[in-house]
Amino acid sequence: MPARLPAEPRVAIVGATGAVGIELIRCLEQRRFPAASVRLLASARSAGKSLSVMGAPVVIEELTEASFQGIDLALFSAGSGISKRFAPAAVRAGAVVVDNSSAFRMLPDVPLVVPEVNAPAMASHQGILANPNCVAAIATVALAPLHRAAPIRRLNMATYQAASGAGAAAMEELRLATAAALAGQDYAPQVLPHPYAFNLFSHNAEMDPLTGYNGEETKVVAETRRILGLPDLPVGITCIRVPVLRAHAMAMQVTFDAPVDVDAARALLATAPGVRLVDDRVRNHFPMPNEASGQDDVLVGRLRVDLGDPSGCTLAMFVVGDQLLKGAALNAVQIAEGLLPAGAA
Numbered sequence: 001m002p003a004r005l006p007a008e009p010r011v012a013i014v015g016a017t018g019a020v021g022i023e024l025i026r027c028l029e030q031r032r033f034p035a036a037s038v039r040l041l042a043s044a045r046s047a048g049k050s051l052s053v054m055g056a057p058v059v060i061e062e063l064t065e066a067s068f069q070g071i072d073l074a075l076f077s078a079g080s081g082i083s084k085r086f087a088p089a090a091v092r093a094g095a096v097v098v099d100n101s102s103a104f105r106m107l108p109d110v111p112l113v114v115p116e117v118n119a120p121a122m123a124s125h126q127g128i129l130a131n132p133n134c135v136a137a138i139a140t141v142a143l144a145p146l147h148r149a150a151p152i153r154r155l156n157m158a159t160y161q162a163a164s165g166a167g168a169a170a171m172e173e174l175r176l177a178t179a180a181a182l183a184g185q186d187y188a189p190q191v192l193p194h195p196y197a198f199n200l201f202s203h204n205a206e207m208d209p210l211t212g213y214n215g216e217e218t219k220v221v222a223e224t225r226r227i228l229g230l231p232d233l234p235v236g237i238t239c240i241r242v243p244v245l246r247a248h249a250m251a252m253q254v255t256f257d258a259p260v261d262v263d264a265a266r267a268l269l270a271t272a273p274g275v276r277l278v279d280d281r282v283r284n285h286f287p288m289p290n291e292a293s294g295q296d297d298v299l300v301g302r303l304r305v306d307l308g309d310p311s312g313c314t315l316a317m318f319v320v321g322d323q324l325l326k327g328a329a330l331n332a333v334q335i336a337e338g339l340l341p342a343g344a345a
């Protein structure tokens with residue numbers, strides 16, 4: 001199993017027709033990833049159709065265990081069951097796997113990577129590298145520059161998560177449900193568990209009746225701790241699905257040892273990699289999903305001292321990122337770029 005990729009890797013995208021898969025193709029194109037070839041893999045439903053890659057049509061093939069012969073880099077985004085079943089076959093065939101699912105994220109020998117935060121972790125990979133949960137990826141891009149300057153002692157967050165986080169079918173459900181509501185018609189939810197038009201609800205991941213936390217919340221807590229290298233960080237969280245097509249938002253309260261200097265935090269974030277400061281108090285202009293959609297940067301703003309902590313040691317902020325990009329496809333391609341020989345990206 002090669003530790004690094006060749007200068008011009010032969011790439012396979014598993015789940016190429018999905019919400020993340022389509023963005024993986026775009027990211028490879030826009031970032032001029034030096035792929036020698038790109039193979040598109042999906043289910044039998046899509047086999048034979050084609051998608052444009054770098055200006056030329058590529059026929060989609062049905063994923064099988066034999067799909068990875070001659071592949072150097074396999075980008076997986078077809079769900080954790082598919083990753084668990086097929087990623088080992090890709091590694092056996094000699095490919096490096098970057099996986100978007102939750103299948104391997106907490107395994108000790110699988111690096112969980114956000115390149116702006118913990119790029120050195122990539123070096124220890126054994127053939128599979130994991131892309132984090134979308135909220136964890138976006139949150140840690142904003143938290144890491146603050147944590148480098150002063151250790152974070154506690155984190156509270158509430159998320160406002162878009163339809164796109166639940167895949168292409170959920171985005172379509174939001175469009176159809178909204179059109180039906182505007183036309184005064186009934187719409188029975190097919191993908192998400194509750195009516196989505198002009199509504200919001202607790203995240204649709206499976207709820208643990210004992211703890212009262214759902215699977216999304218559990219993943220965000222565990223992965224944020226792992227990426228930041230803070231295994232015992234106390235994290236409070238509530239994840240909510242909102243009727244936004246694309247880009248997740250999160251309100252955070254971040255506690256440090258010493259009283260917060262908002263101007264110093266703003267200065268750190270203004271130059272942090274992958275961050276764009278959107279913090280205009282005069283115009284009431286702060287991060288919004290429609291301004292983050294399609295953008296690589298994580299938008300950070302509404303910086304202020306949190307009045308809920310009388311010690312003054314807690315910073316409140318609002319963070320928005322396109323989770324199909326920084327929370328999935330872009331981050332995966334950035335990981336792959338980090339595995340290229342020096343000078344190849």
Ligand SMILES: NC(=O)c1ccc[n+]([C@@H]2O[C@H](COP(=O)([O-])OP(=O)(O)OC[C@H]3O[C@@H](n4cnc5c(N)ncnc54)[C@H](OP(=O)(O)O)[C@@H]3O)[C@@H](O)[C@H]2O)c1
Pocket residue numbers: 014015016017018019020021041042043044045046047063076077078079080082100101102132133134164165166167168169323324327328
């Ligand atoms: N959406 C996000 O923001 C996000 C963020 C981070 C991670 N992820 C993860 O990325 C993965 C994909 O998410 P998504 O939002 O792109 O989902 P999606 O839009 O529902 O797409 C699913 C993809 O998986 C393919 N697929 C399904 N069953 C398959 C099978 N038996 N064999 C081969 N391919 C199969 C589908 O192909 P067909 O079109 O042929 O059915 C499609 O390409 C999931 O693991 C998700 O947790 C998503």
